[in-house]
Amino acid sequence: MTPVNPIIEARQTAIAAGKGAYLADDSRREIRICAGTACHASGRVALKKAVDAALAERGLAKKVAVIETGCHGFCEQGPIMVLRPQGIFYPRVQPKDVAEIVDTSVVGDGIVERLLYKDPATGRPVAAEREIPFYALQTRIVLGLNGKIDPFSLDDYLAHGGYTALTKVLAERDPSGVIDQVERSGLRGRGGAGFPTGRKWRTSRANPGDVHYIICNADEGDPGAFMDRSVLEGNPHSVIEGMIIAAYAIGADNGPVAGYVYVRHEYPFAVERLRAALDQARERGLLGTNILGSGFDFDIRINQGAGAFVCGESTALTASIEGLRGMPRGKHIRTAAHGLWGQPTNLNNVESYANVPWIINHGAEAFTAVGTDTSKGTKIFSLTGKVVNGGLIEVPMGTTLRKVIFDIGGGMLPGRSFKAVQLGGPSGGCLPSSLLDEPIDFESLLAAGSMMGSGGMVVVDDSTCMVDFAKFFLKFTAEESCGKCVPCRVGSTRMLEILERISAGEATVDDIDLLAELADDVAEGSLCALGGSAPNPVLSTLRYFKDEVMAHVLEHRCPAGVCRPLIRYTIDEKACTGCRACVSACPSAAITGERKQPHILDQALCIKCDACRQACRYDAVRVESGALAPAGRRRK
Amino acid sequence: MADSNGNGNGKRPRTAVQAGGVEAALRGSALYEVLKGIDFERRQLVGKSPGVGLLDLTEKPGGGYNCYACTLCERVCPVDAIELEYCPEFPEQPFDAEAARAAALAAGPGESCGAASACVMGEKPAFVQVPVDMRLLDPVIAGIRSGSGLIEAMHATQEAYGYLPRVALEAIADEMHLDFSRVYGVASFYSQFRLKPVGKYVIDVCMGTACHVAGAPLVLEAFSQELEIPVGDTTADGLFTLQTVNCVGACALAPVVRLGSDETFGRMGPSEARRLVRRLRKQEQEATR
Incomplete structure (x- = not known):
């Protein structure tokens, strides 16, 4: 290759056209605000306004660059703000705190400790983005520049190689x-x-x-x-x-x-x-x-x-x-x-x-140095559901589910236990806790009855009913079936009907066999992968959570307290303080009672909308199903 | 009509299909090849009367029939499966197809003459209620001329009107030299396209997995009860449209509700949903005062 290749030169010219403004300058002050969808919903627009105003007030508008970046991944903590060059990470930034951050960390070199991210394991504040466990345990090949560059700036991308x-x-x-x-x-x-x-x-x-x-x-x-x-x-x-x-x-x-x-x-x-x-x-x-x-x-x-x-x-x-x-x-x-x-x-x-x-x-x-024998490189997952640290993560292939969910994801919400992780969206399957040490690669997941899919990873805890969960996915595929081939169009609807019978407590043992048979037929006979993989959520549920399915069928009981025909809401007289919060929350006037007297819930009027349980601050509204009474249906 | 005309001795016009049903009547015809994919049994046929055939007239609660005897069903039936019997004093009228169609469309769903149920496409006159400003379509037509595809053109149309008016789809079909049925087929396939106008506030309840496990169905139900409309519908005052969306990708904030295109609410519950509707209603009342 000649020393000055015209093509390489052309790229240099492209960088130079950006006047070098974005070329790596380690001392340049930068405020990076995440402009991903989750941070947008958490108020990044107001945050950007507050930052601009604070900088203008101090005459810094020209000196400090404010960059709206792509998703940082730690969506749970939005809106996210990261300061350069120190790399200080401020989560959940409110506009009222901006002035203090600018004074301390942009004008000065200090850190506003009370606003830092606190490691839930140790309770200690962590300042640097790269030291937060959520980020420290990831390997970011594809997401490397996400959160660093301005997606609207080609110069930024060029300057970063x-x-x-x-x-x-x-x-x-x-x-x-x-x-x-x-x-x-x-x-x-x-x-x-x-x-x-x-x-x-x-x-x-x-x-x-x-x-x-x-x-x-x-x-x-x-x-x-x-x-x-x-x-x-x-x-x-x-x-x-x-x-x-x-x-x-x-x-x-x-x-x-x-x-x-x-x-x-x-x-x-x-x-x-x-x-x-x-x-x-x-x-x-x-x-x-x-x-x-x-x-x-x-x-x-x-x-x-x-x-x-x-x-x-x-x-x-x-x-x-x-x-x-x-x-x-x-x-x-x-x-x-x-x-x-x-x-x-x-x-x-x-x-x-x-x-x-x-x-x-x-x-x-x-690239081959990262990953397993058959699956190379990294994979991005969107980790959602009932984990502490929901967000976007990138890990090497072969990382175990346990590491992703418990180390990076921070484990389950307080007082809850892990039940299943669902991979691969409507085409994938649910894996139970016994498979948490499985490495994530294409082959292992397939063997376990799930699949890599595009990377959705939904963690559910004991408040999720697996029948209801399977029903959710099947309803999705039944609705999205294009209708061209019969196994998918009719089969998915028939499977959904059986699941609906199960969750209504009306199914028989024969229905379970029919469901498994139908699932095989739909998988075998469908024209495309949508139908071919549609039964996966059902099959994996039957494989790993059969006890829970059978509880619906044999005992007419929903152990998680979700399936509406099988549950009832009651008020625990001992725990009820008579605050009337549930009375005003109830849309169907099913709850009555005087202040400071235990309230009464009329089963005939109750529409099981869960508003009372969410309104109660004393955990006095209970969900009962069959003989067992789980403490609460789901947390807010 | 016969009754209201005082023709007590004449027979009522009866809608009768030859025994064997629509499918049998169609079989062997060229149309059968075209229509065989359609589920004939799915039509909501009212009051089957064995001796007569598949179709019969529906009755009003207080007596009498819903039929206005507009005779449209006989005219629109593609295989002449419907045969009307006329009373001797009531001779056959010359038929003005355009006027009948306009009348059927103007009547709107629910008060239609009944001809709609005779339509082989099974479609009620869903479009054409609101006057449509065709000038808004000019940029879309220009886009088609500069090479935009059908779906792209539909997105642009929906952006301009908030939905896809039938006349606009017809204009697009003309411009692209496509059959209207083909254009309509695409419009009805994709869930993002709306064939009816939407309300001022469009409420999208996210039905993604994370939102589902966090309780999105309860939120959706609360909206539906508070607004007193089923999902996918618009309130009678034209203020609210309730829809679901498969995933907006803000899973960390589940359950998520989107209002219009730019406001997003996270961590919603049934009570929050009801409160949101009440707040918007109050806001509207104050604005009109």
């Missing part, structure tokens, strides 16, 4: 070498199925066509999953860079290539940031014709979904881009050969593309 991988690939002029490297890295599709990315690229490349299409699947439909959205919102250029590299590897010497990002319409921030990033990339010659002077042409279009879960399936997704109903077709011919508009199409998930620049920059060997 962005587009070096693309420059390298374009300078080496060896498209099939890129595929070799991705194949050697062992990268597997992060959308859930775990198909080797390199092999997919090679197949698309080998298939002839008028145009090769490169599609990024950002139709993250799993309820309880927001990994892809966070990557798109926090670091859109990493995905774009990965896509350009894929396009180059597949199509550079193979005819024209064109790109699409298919993103959920429910993610307005992601669309906005992606659109801005694409515009900037085009302006700087990173997209469009003759990318960085290499002679290679490629551009990316955004296509928005419209609320159909099935469109995450590759053939349904291409149908949707073509403006049709999003119905899958049989996949005896792969999209790699016959995809969008009948042309060879390479379709990867957001996270898969975002891994590519790292692999090119650090080499396939560095």
Whole structure:
């Protein structure tokens, strides 16, 4: 390679165009405010206003940069503010505290101790972001720059080494070498199925066509999953860079290539940031014709979904881009050969593309050093449900569930015990506590009856009924079934009906057998993966939580106190102080009683809405089912 | 109509389908190939009377029939399966299809003449109630001319009107040289598209997994009871629309409720839900005062 390669020079020019303002300067003061969806809902807009006002008051508006970053991951603690260069982490920042933080930590070098994050294990405040257990135990390859850079600034990304991988690939002029490297890295599709990315690229490349299409699947439909959205919102250029590299590897010497990002319409921030990033990339010659002077042409279009879960399936997704109903077709011919508009199409998930620049920059060997024998690299999970530290995490493949849930996630809420963890969304399954030491990789999870999925990880405690939980997922797939093939359309509805009978205490033992049989048939007979995996939540529940299912069937009892036909609300006369909080909360006037006298709940009027139990501060409202009476239904 | 005209001796117009049902009547015809995917049994057919066939007239609670004898059902039936009998004094009227259709659409759901249930597509006249300003569609049409796809055009239309008016969909179909049925098929497939106007406040209750385990169904139920509408509906005063959304991705704040496009409320319970509705109602009352 010549010392000054025109392509490398072009990237330098691109950085210089940003006037070097964002080049790493260790002493520069920066206030980073998380602008992820959860922090947005927790009030980051008001926080940004307060910070701007406080800086302006002190004449610092020009000296201190306020950066609205992508998701930091620690959503439970939003809105999050991190100060540079010290790396001080302030959680749940209220506008009224901003002046004090600015005076102490931005003007001065101190720390406002009372506002710091407190480690629940030790009770001690922790100042540095990297020392908080939630962050310290993660390995962030894809999320590395999330929370550091301004997603609206290409200069920021360039200054942090962005587009070096693309420059390298374009300078080496060896498209099939890129595929070799991705194949050697062992990268597997992060959308859930775990198909080797390199092999997919090679197949698309080998298939002839008028145009090769490169599609990024950002139709993250799993309820309880927001990994892809966070990557798109926090670091859109990493995905774009990965896509350009894929396009180059597949199509550079193979005819024209064109790109699409298919993103959920429910993610307005992601669309906005992606659109801005694409515009900037085009302006700087990173997209469009003759990318960085290499002679290679490629551009990316955004296509928005419209609320159909099935469109995450590759053939349904291409149908949707073509403006049709999003119905899958049989996949005896792969999209790699016959995809969008009948042309060879390479379709990867957001996270898969975002891994590519790292692999090119650090080499396939560095990537294989992370993870297990069959699953390399890291995986992002959205850890939600009844854990202390909900949020977005990235861990090496092979990390145990226990480490993720208890060490990073901080374990269960006080007074609650772990019951199950649900992986893979509606296509996955629930794993019980006996499997907590299983490593997270594609094979182990499949063997355990669950699946990696796109990375939703929902933890539930003893207040969740597993029948109700399975019913929730099945209701979801039954509603989202596109209706094309019978096993999925009819089978999922019939399974749902059986589950409804179980939770109403009306099922028989025969129903359980029928349910298992139907589950096998639906899995076997469905056309696409939506139907094929729809029975997973049911099968895993029958496999690991049969006792709880049988309690519904044989004893007409819901041990968790959730299934409404099987529970009743009562007021514990001894615990009731007569405060009338429940009386005013009750929408159906089922509770009566004088002040300071124990209240009475009329079962005939009760609609079991749970408002009284949530209103009671003395734990006097009980939920009873069968002979057992759990203390409370769920915490608030 | 016969009764109201005082024709006591004449027979009432009767809607009767030849025995064997719609499906049998269709079989063998070219239409059968087109329509065989439709679940014929799913139609809500009222009052089956064995000797006559599948369809019969519904009766008013106080006596008499709901039928206005508009004769539309006979005209719209694609396979001539409906045969009306006319009393001798009441000769067949020349049929104005356009006027009948307009009347059926203007009547709106619930007070329709009954022809809607004869519609093979099983669709009640769901659109066309509100005047539609077609000028708002100009940018969408321009977008189509510069290469935007069907779904993209529908998003733009929904942004302009808040829903997809039928006339707008028809214009899009024309512009893209597609059949209206194809455009309508896409609109009805995707849950984000609305075919009815929405209220001033759109309440989206998140039904994601994290929200579910945190009690979202109870929150949804509280909204539904407080607003006195089922999920997916709009209140009669046009103020509130209640919807669910699969996951907004703010799982750490479960259960989550979104109001309009920019306000999000976390950690909701049934009481919070009721309070939110009452607060908004009060706000509206004060604004109109």
